[in-house]
Amino acid sequence: MEINKKSIKKLSSIVGKNFVKVDLEDRICYSYDATNLSYLPDAVVFPRTTQEIAEIIKLANKEKFYVIPRGAGTGMSGGSLPVKGGIVLAMSRFNRILKIDTENLIAVVEPGVVTGVFQKEVERLGLFYPPDPASLNFCTLGGNLAECAGGARAVKYGVTKDYVLGLEAVLGTGDILHTGVETMKGVVGYDLTKLLVGSEGTLGIITKITLRLLPLPEAKQTLLAIFDKLEDATHTVTNIIRSKIIPTTLEYMDKTAVFCVENYLNIGLPTDAEALLLIEVDGEKESVQTKGEKIRIMCLETGARDVEIAKNVEESERLWQARRSVSPAAFKLKPHKVSEDIVVPRTKLPQMIDKIKEIGERYGLTVLTFGHAGDGNIHVNFMIDQQNKDEVSRTHRAVEDLFRATLDLGGTLSGEHGIGITKAPYLSMEIGPIGIDIMKRIKQVFDPNNILNPGKIFVE
Ligand SMILES: Cc1cc2nc3c(=O)[nH]c(=O)nc-3n(C[C@H](O)[C@H](O)[C@H](O)COP(=O)(O)OP(=O)(O)OC[C@H]3O[C@@H](n4cnc5c(N)ncnc54)[C@H](O)[C@@H]3O)c2cc1C
Numbered sequence: 001m002e003i004n005k006k007s008i009k010k011l012s013s014i015v016g017k018n019f020v021k022v023d024l025e026d027r028i029c030y031s032y033d034a035t036n037l038s039y040l041p042d043a044v045v046f047p048r049t050t051q052e053i054a055e056i057i058k059l060a061n062k063e064k065f066y067v068i069p070r071g072a073g074t075g076m077s078g079g080s081l082p083v084k085g086g087i088v089l090a091m092s093r094f095n096r097i098l099k100i101d102t103e104n105l106i107a108v109v110e111p112g113v114v115t116g117v118f119q120k121e122v123e124r125l126g127l128f129y130p131p132d133p134a135s136l137n138f139c140t141l142g143g144n145l146a147e148c149a150g151g152a153r154a155v156k157y158g159v160t161k162d163y164v165l166g167l168e169a170v171l172g173t174g175d176i177l178h179t180g181v182e183t184m185k186g187v188v189g190y191d192l193t194k195l196l197v198g199s200e201g202t203l204g205i206i207t208k209i210t211l212r213l214l215p216l217p218e219a220k221q222t223l224l225a226i227f228d229k230l231e232d233a234t235h236t237v238t239n240i241i242r243s244k245i246i247p248t249t250l251e252y253m254d255k256t257a258v259f260c261v262e263n264y265l266n267i268g269l270p271t272d273a274e275a276l277l278l279i280e281v282d283g284e285k286e287s288v289q290t291k292g293e294k295i296r297i298m299c300l301e302t303g304a305r306d307v308e309i310a311k312n313v314e315e316s317e318r319l320w321q322a323r324r325s326v327s328p329a330a331f332k333l334k335p336h337k338v339s340e341d342i343v344v345p346r347t348k349l350p351q352m353i354d355k356i357k358e359i360g361e362r363y364g365l366t367v368l369t370f371g372h373a374g375d376g377n378i379h380v381n382f383m384i385d386q387q388n389k390d391e392v393s394r395t396h397r398a399v400e401d402l403f404r405a406t407l408d409l410g411g412t413l414s415g416e417h418g419i420g421i422t423k424a425p426y427l428s429m430e431i432g433p434i435g436i437d438i439m440k441r442i443k444q445v446f447d448p449n450n451i452l453n454p455g456k457i458f459v460e
Pocket residue numbers: 033034068069070071072073074075076078079080091111132133134135138139140141142143144145146147148149150151152200201202204205206207324327328416417453
């Protein structure tokens with residue numbers, strides 16, 4: 001379904017000629033995401049209004065071209081890639097915060113707003129939007145909704161879907177749907193809001209979002225626990241959760257991750273350690289100190305050789321910079337990575353980490369693990385060189401073993417990165433035929449001509 005010149009002209013008349021790009025260099029800029037895979041779109045279109053998007057989708061249905069929504073292109077599963085051609089719908093002009101209601105604790109935003117910018121804006125008003133993907137300084141709220149992004153604070157505060165009250169979306173038919181409420185409760189009809197959250201741009205283009213906010217916690221404390229034994233670190237995670245102190249974050253980095261970040265940032269991380277836990281607690285000043293101290297003691301009792309407490313905001317930021325840099329720093333090891341995002345019940349974390357080590361050894365692969373250990377969510381990165389065909393083939397087999405082990409332990413294939421194209425071949429390992437059939441029928445209702453983001457979630 002390649003787009004023709006006539007359609008390009010019509011697109012220009014909808015959004016204005018400056019907002020349709022067909023030059024190769026522009027198309028290359030919108031051809032990739034964080035997976036390192038690349039597919040050229042036929043054109044890149046920058047709409048400004050919901051009405052324009054509705055017209056674009058109607059045109060796409062009539063003239064048969066695909067439409068692929070894109071936020072910042074930081075996705076880890078290929079969701080924004082035009083795998084079958086068509087136009088990339090870049091949402092960057094939808095970048096306004098429309099309302100922050102400090103009395104009802106809600107905000108209304110456009111999907112192209114950068115997550116970190118939004119967080120700073122609400123924090124200035126003493127409010128708090130907890131979902132904090134490590135990419136928050138560049139990813140968008142629209143992309144976060146489409147993937148149901150998580151982040152370090154999910155242990156205590158949950159993920160994106162827990163904060164979405166309602167939205168506006170243009171469906172694959174061109175119809176404009178309004179879902180949800182601007183109230184704290186609402187159970188009228190099926191929950192179409194939640195259905196669109198996590199739908200990876202396959203059911204509708206999100207054009208407006210109503211978000212729930214919280215009061216900004218009064219204080220927080222950041223701790224870095226250093227372990228000489230990997231199993232002590234994973235057992236500490238399960239102990240902390242079992243103790244019923246729920247920290248705000250409970251992040252984990254293995255030795256390889258620490259080595260890469262230190263090489264990348266040079267900030268004095270202990271490269272001789274086997275694992276680090278980055279833990280944060282928040283709340284009222286006094287309770288933060290009590291919780292922080294309990295966690296510090298617990299870490300030392302379960303084998304930490306040292307626990308550093310950040311003395312000020314700058315020190316805490318330095319530690320978070322280290323954690324958020326793991327993904328780019330990993331390329332210090334090899335030019336490519338196959339990045340998985342599995343989750344297991346938290347008590348199974350030590351077993352899962354052992355399994356990952358075993359799988360890496362079985363296939364002779366360099367594996368780097370880090371992630372949201374407090375949620376049982378581990379990012380498993382097989383570091384490879386894609387020119388090495390044998391290494392690529394071993395990695396495919398390792399990924400399959402990883403997924404099987406995850407499911408055997410009662411886990412799930414993706415905690416926050418979504419299915420996209422990279423995990424589509426494995427969907428049926430977790431979702432049975434009835435589930436897949438219902439999902440496909442839902443897709444058919446929202447997007448009968450398969451215009452929106454084809455080739456994602458399901459293998460076509
Ligand atoms: C360094 C790094 C760290 C990361 N850390 C985390 C993390 O901690 N937690 C986490 O969850 N993820 C993380 N990610 C993954 C990624 O940042 C998230 O998935 C993010 O939500 C993607 O947002 P985006 O704006 O870049 O979306 P894109 O990558 O552009 O798109 C992602 C998906 O959303 C769809 N989409 C985008 N906008 C819309 C819209 N308006 N309407 C409908 N569909 C739309 C696209 O079609 C695509 O399917 C990380 C990525 C990187 C590179």
